[in-house]
Every structure is written in C-alpha cells, then in structure tokens.
Amino acid sequence: MISVSIDIGSTWTKGAVFEIENEIGREGSEASVKLKSCALSPTTPHHLAEGFFSVLNKILDVSDARPLLASGEVSLDYSSSAKGGLAVAALGLVPNITLESATVAAHSAGAKVSQHFAYRLNKSDIKALETAPPDILLFTGGTDGGDCGHGLANAKLLAQSDLDCSIIYAGNRDLRDEIQDILSHKDLTAVDNVLPSLDNPNPFGARKAICDIFLRKIVKGKGLDTLVEQTGEEPMPTPYSVFELVHQIRETIPGWEDFMLIDMGGATTDVYSCCNNTVLPDTVMHGLPEPVVKRTVEGDLGMRVSAVIAGETGAQMVAHHFSQQRPLIDEFHQYLKYITANPGYLPQTDQEKVFDHLLAGICIGHATERHAGTKVQVCTCSGNIDLQVGRDLSRIRKVVGTGGWLSRADEFDIYNWLKYRPLNDDGKQVLLPDQFEYYRDTQGLFPLLANVARRFPKAAAQTGVQILNR
Numbered sequence: 001m002i003s004v005s006i007d008i009g010s011t012w013t014k015g016a017v018f019e020i021e022n023e024i025g026r027e028g029s030e031a032s033v034k035l036k037s038c039a040l041s042p043t044t045p046h047h048l049a050e051g052f053f054s055v056l057n058k059i060l061d062v063s064d065a066r067p068l069l070a071s072g073e074v075s076l077d078y079s080s081s082a083k084g085g086l087a088v089a090a091l092g093l094v095p096n097i098t099l100e101s102a103t104v105a106a107h108s109a110g111a112k113v114s115q116h117f118a119y120r121l122n123k124s125d126i127k128a129l130e131t132a133p134p135d136i137l138l139f140t141g142g143t144d145g146g147d148c149g150h151g152l153a154n155a156k157l158l159a160q161s162d163l164d165c166s167i168i169y170a171g172n173r174d175l176r177d178e179i180q181d182i183l184s185h186k187d188l189t190a191v192d193n194v195l196p197s198l199d200n201p202n203p204f205g206a207r208k209a210i211c212d213i214f215l216r217k218i219v220k221g222k223g224l225d226t227l228v229e230q231t232g233e234e235p236m237p238t239p240y241s242v243f244e245l246v247h248q249i250r251e252t253i254p255g256w257e258d259f260m261l262i263d264m265g266g267a268t269t270d271v272y273s274c275c276n277n278t279v280l281p282d283t284v285m286h287g288l289p290e291p292v293v294k295r296t297v298e299g300d301l302g303m304r305v306s307a308v309i310a311g312e313t314g315a316q317m318v319a320h321h322f323s324q325q326r327p328l329i330d331e332f333h334q335y336l337k338y339i340t341a342n343p344g345y346l347p348q349t350d351q352e353k354v355f356d357h358l359l360a361g362i363c364i365g366h367a368t369e370r371h372a373g374t375k376v377q378v379c380t381c382s383g384n385i386d387l388q389v390g391r392d393l394s395r396i397r398k399v400v401g402t403g404g405w406l407s408r409a410d411e412f413d414i415y416n417w418l419k420y421r422p423l424n425d426d427g428k429q430v431l432l433p434d435q436f437e438y439y440r441d442t443q444g445l446f447p448l449l450a451n452v453a454r455r456f457p458k459a460a461a462q463t464g465v466q467i468l469n470r
Contacts, residue, residue, distance in 0.1 A: 001075065002036075005451040006055055007238055008048050008080040008224075010305050011266035011343045012404055014040045015055035016448045017074075020456060031459040033452055035467075037061075038443065042344050048080065048223035049230070069231050076231055077451035080224060081238035081265065086214055087114040089134040093141035093150055094118065096287050096389075098171070101194040102140040104291060105170070105203035109210035110237025111136070112268060112297040121154045126161045133165045136213055138206060139179075142172030144196045151175045155182040166213045170194045170206040189213070201288060211240060239263075239270055239295060241450035247293045248453055248461040250274040256465060259398035260433075262364060263446070264406050266304035266343050269367040270297045273393055283375065283386040290391050296371045301363040303356070303405045304343035307336040314362030317420070321358055332358065360405060361417035368418055374428035392431040399433070400468060402441035414438050439468035 006015040016038040022031050039058035044051040056065045060074070068074050088111040092099025095118045103113050114134050117125050129137070139158070141151045151171055158167070159182050169179050169190045176190050189212075191205035215234050228234055242263060249256050256274075263270040272295050279285050300309040311318065311333055322328040335355045339345050347353045373390025401407070401414065419432035445467055453460035 002073075003033075003452050003455070004056070004059065004074050004076045005448040006052060006076070006078040007447040007451065008052060008078070008235075009043060009238070009265055009404070009447075010081060010268075010302070011043055012040045013043045013048075013051040013055050014038070014444060014448060015059045016445065017059045018448075018452055020452075020459070031456050033449070033456060033459045033463040035443075035445065038445070038448070040444075044223075046223075047226070049226040050223075052078070052227055066230060075455070076233050077236075077454055078227070078231075078233065079236045079238040079241050079447060079451055081110075081268075086111040086136070086210070086237055087134040088112065088136045088138050088210065089115040089117070089129060091117045091121070091137060091139045091141065091154065093147060093171075097198070098140045098142065098195050100288055101201050101203065102138045102170070102206070104201065104294070105194050105206040106138055106210065107239075107295045107297060108203055108243055108291070108293075109207040110214075110240030110243065111210055112299045114299065120150050121157045126157055126163070129163050130161060133163060135165060135217075136210060137163070137165055137167045138210070139167055139169045140171040140194050140206075142175070142193075143198060144173045144193055146172055148172060148175055152178065152182075155179050159183055159186070166217060168206055168209045168213070170209075195288075199289070201291070203291070211236070236451075236454075238447050238450070239297065241453070242270070242447055243272065243293065243295050244457070245446065245450040245453045245460060245464060246272045246274060246295075248457045249464060250293065252458050252461050253465050256398065258396050259400060260368070260393065260396055260436075261400040261402065261446075262368065262406065264360065264363050264367075264401070264403040265302055266404070267302040267306050268297050268299050269301040269363045269403075270295060271367050271371040273371065273391065273396070275391060275393065275396060277391060279388055279392065280386070283388050286387055286389050294371070294391065296367070298363075298367045298370060301367050303359060303363065303403075304339050304345075307340045307359060308333075310359060310362050310366075311336045313366055314359075317362050317365065318358065321361075331355075356405070357409075357412055360409065360412060361420070364414065364417045365420040368432055369420075369424060369430055373431040374424060374426075375431055376426075376428040388431070390431070394431050394433055396433045397436050398439065399436045400439045400441065400446075402444065402446040404444060407441050407444040410440075410442075437470060439470055441467065442469045443467060 001020040003018045017036040019034045041054045088106040090102040092102045166187045258275045261272040375388045378387045449460045
C-alpha cells in the first residue's frame with residue numbers, strides 16, 4: 001500500500017510517499033513504513049493549495065495527481081500549521097488551576113494560546129478580544145459544583161460583545177444550561193468540564209471540540225477548503241498529529257518512555273515532553289498534576305516568520321552573546337528583519353550562519369524554559385522544603401530535534417542552549433536536563449510520519465525512532 005503524507009508549514013510545504021508493508025490494520029504491530037520519495041516547496045500563503053499540489057505532483061512524479069486521488073490508488077493524509085497554527089484564547093477562573101487546564105487542552109489539540117484571561121473579564125479584556133479575535137475562545141472556569149458567579153458574569157459580557165468567533169464552553173457543568181441560553185446567538189459548543197474536580201483534569205471533550213471546529217470552519221479562507229474539495233480528505237493541525245505520534249512512541253517503543261521533542265518552525269517553537277509526574281524527597285508539588293504527554297507552543301519564537309519578535313524576546317541572550325557590542329547587535333536585528341520579510345531565505349555568509357545559530361538558541365532556550373517546571377526553596381514551620389511547580393525534566397536523557405532548521409543544522413550545538421541558565425528571572429531552579437543524548441530528525445519526517453500514524457500508529461512510531469541520527 002502507498003501512503004502519501006503532506007504537511008503545510010508556515011514556511012515550507014513538505015511531502016513524502018511511504019510504502020506500507022505487511023499491512024494488517026490500525027492496531028497491528030507487524031506493519032512497516034518505508035520512505036520511497038520526498039520533496040518540499042515554499043508554502044504559498046495566498047492560497048495554500050498551490051504549494052500543496054506542487055509537492056504532491058513532485059513526490060508522485062506526475063503532472064497532476066488529482067486523478068490518482070480520485071481513483072483511490074493512493075492513500076492521502078495531510079496536516080497544516082501554516083500562519084502559525086490555530087489561535088485559541090483561553091478564559092479560566094484561577095490562573096494556575098482552570099486557566100492552566102484550558103491551556104493544556106488547547107495545546108494538546110494542536111492550537112496555540114494567543115490570549116489568556118482569568119477571573120472576571122473587564123471592558124479592556126473584551127476590547128482585546130474584539131480587536132484581535134482568536135479562531136476559538138475556550139471558556140472554562142470552576143470545578144463542577146463550584147463557583148458560578150464569575151462564569152455568569154463573563155458569559156453576559158461575551159453576549160453583549162461584538163466578538164465573532166467560535167466559543168467552546170468547558171467549565172462548571174452547573175452553569176452549562178444558563179451559558180447556552182445566554183450565548184445562544186453565538187457560535188457556541190458546550191462540552192465536559194476541563195476540570196470537573198481539582199485532582200481530575202479532563203481535556204478530552206475540549207480537545208475534540210477544537211479539532212472539530214478546525215475541520216468545520218477554520219480551514220476556510222486559507223485555501224484548505226479547496227484541498228478538502230479536491231482531495232476528499234480533511235487536514236489535521238500539525239501539532240495535534242505530532243502529539244499523537246509522540247504519545248505512540250512513548251507507549252510502544254522500549255527505552256522511549258521519557259523524552260523531549262523540540263519542533264522548531266518558522267513561526268513557532270513547539271516543545272513536547274513525556275514523563276511521569278515525580279518529585280524528589282523533601283519536595284512538595286504545587287498546582288495541578290500535568291499530563292504524561294505535554295505540549296507547549298511559543299508563538300513569539302520562530303526561525304523566520306517570528307524572527308523579529310524572537311530577537312526581542314531574547315534581547316539579554318543577544319547582548320551577552322555579542323558582549324554588548326552595539327554594531328553586531330544592530331546587524332543581527334537587521335538580519336532578523338530581512339528574514340522575517342523573506343522567510344524562504346537561507347544564510348549565505350559565515351556571519352549570517354552565526355546569526356541563525358543565535359536565533360535558534362533563543363528559540364530553544366526560551367521555549368524549553370517555559371515548558372519545564374521550576375523549583376524554589378521555601379521556609380516552613382517544619383523546616384526548609386523545595387516547592388516544585390510543573391514537571392521535573394532534569395532526569396530526561398533523550399532529546400529530539402525536528403523542524404526545518406533543526407533537521408538541517410548538523411553543526412548546531414544544542415548543549416549550549418538547552419538549559420542555558422540554571423535559574424530563571426525569578427531566581428527559581430529550571431528543571432531541564434543538562435546531560436542528554438541528542439537525536440536529530442535529519443530528513444524532517446516527523447510531521448509526515450505523524451500523518452501516517454493516524455492509520456498505522458505503531459509502525460509510524462517505530463520508523464520515527466529508526467530514522468533519528470545522533
């Protein structure tokens with residue numbers, strides 16, 4: 001069986017043809033996935049279908065692949081993270097409880113959280129939503145049977161607003177009927193609470209609703225609706241597919257129960273980690289338990305589309321790297337402006353290569369630090385203890401790099417940038433590994449294998465590990 005996979009990124013559209021051997025169905029462990037051909041082409045943001053069919057024709061070596069799709073001769077799965085992916089605004093009650101649960105649900109569905117709000121909305125919050133409307137507002141707040149006042153107040157403000165986006169209500173079930181009445185004139189979907197009780201996060205209903213809305217609505221206006229019409233297949237958000245592949249690797253490949261994956265693209269840097277929630281002796285965990293597989297996405301950290309913003313985010317790293325030399329710092333920022341305007345550009349000089357390495361270091365350093373947990377010593381009546389927030393990744397010994405730039409960068413020394421400092425700006429210990437084996441997806445196949453994993457999860461996971469280079 002021939003399986004075709006295409007991923008539409010913010011900078012490049014990539015495609016591959018895989019041969020599925022010994023096919024025995026989705027749950028079978030005997031199937032194998034072998035790469036037959038691959039190709040890439042610049043993403044065409046004005047109409048994503050143009051770059052898509054350019055790649056599809058290349059990998060199938062035909063002038064027009066549409067008849068092959070129509071006849072069923074090839075199996076096609078594709079994904080998209082173009083324009084930085086799906087933007088979700090998260091609304092919760094307490095920042096590190098329901099709002100955190102909403103954020104986890106959005107990230108696991110392949111979205112980026114573009115805005116977040118806690119407690120009661122005010123007029124400025126509503127104005128911010130109306131001025132920069134997200135694709136979806138994920139409306140949460142309160143455990144089942146808990147606070148009702150904040151949710152009702154927020155629903156009434158949203159009802160009176162001009163906000164025109166899909167709204168998912170995934171909060172206190174006691175409010176569900178009233179919320180549906182108040183927001184009946186909006187595009188509202190109500191699902192199970194993301195946090196029915198404090199020790200029981202439940203992201204699955206919200207996660208499915210986000211993906212359903214992506215398929216039903218978000219594909220329009222980006223050229224993806226044309227692809228659905230001409231291919232007969234629907235896309236998935238790239239990070240959603242990669243999340244499922246990461247989960248499958250952890251579940252099925254011995255020795256890969258704990259690892260990190262960094263997917264650095266032109267617009268965002270995504271970090272995935274797999275590990276159990278553990279704490280050391282004399283350490284107290286604060287906050288909600290985190291999922292075994294976690295994803296975060298940083299929309300201000302990217303190698304091309306977000307390069308200028310990334311440079312501003314990493315201003316301290318830039319100043320330190322160039323020893324406060326103003327001319328070099330200015331040249332670096334000029335370079336960032338150029339590649340942001342010309343995302344397909346590749347460095348031509350040694351200095352531009354140094355600039356690219358620094359930009360990659362900024363993306364990796366900040367993205368992984370935000371993803372990891374922290375620890376700080378506090379004084380109690382029983383003596384000093386370590387207070388941990390988030391997950392401890394310090395004992396992870398495998399890190400995978402993927403995405404266009406990381407896949408090609410054979411001279412990039414990730415050890416200089418991952419956990420680039422032991423303490424964050426608040427003086428808290430950053431729980432990232434400083435000793436690990438680095439594996440690189442040199443062919444950039446992970447997002448493509450993630451599409452294949454929809455039908456053959458175990459085989460795709462096995463191939464994903466096999467193609468990594470150290």
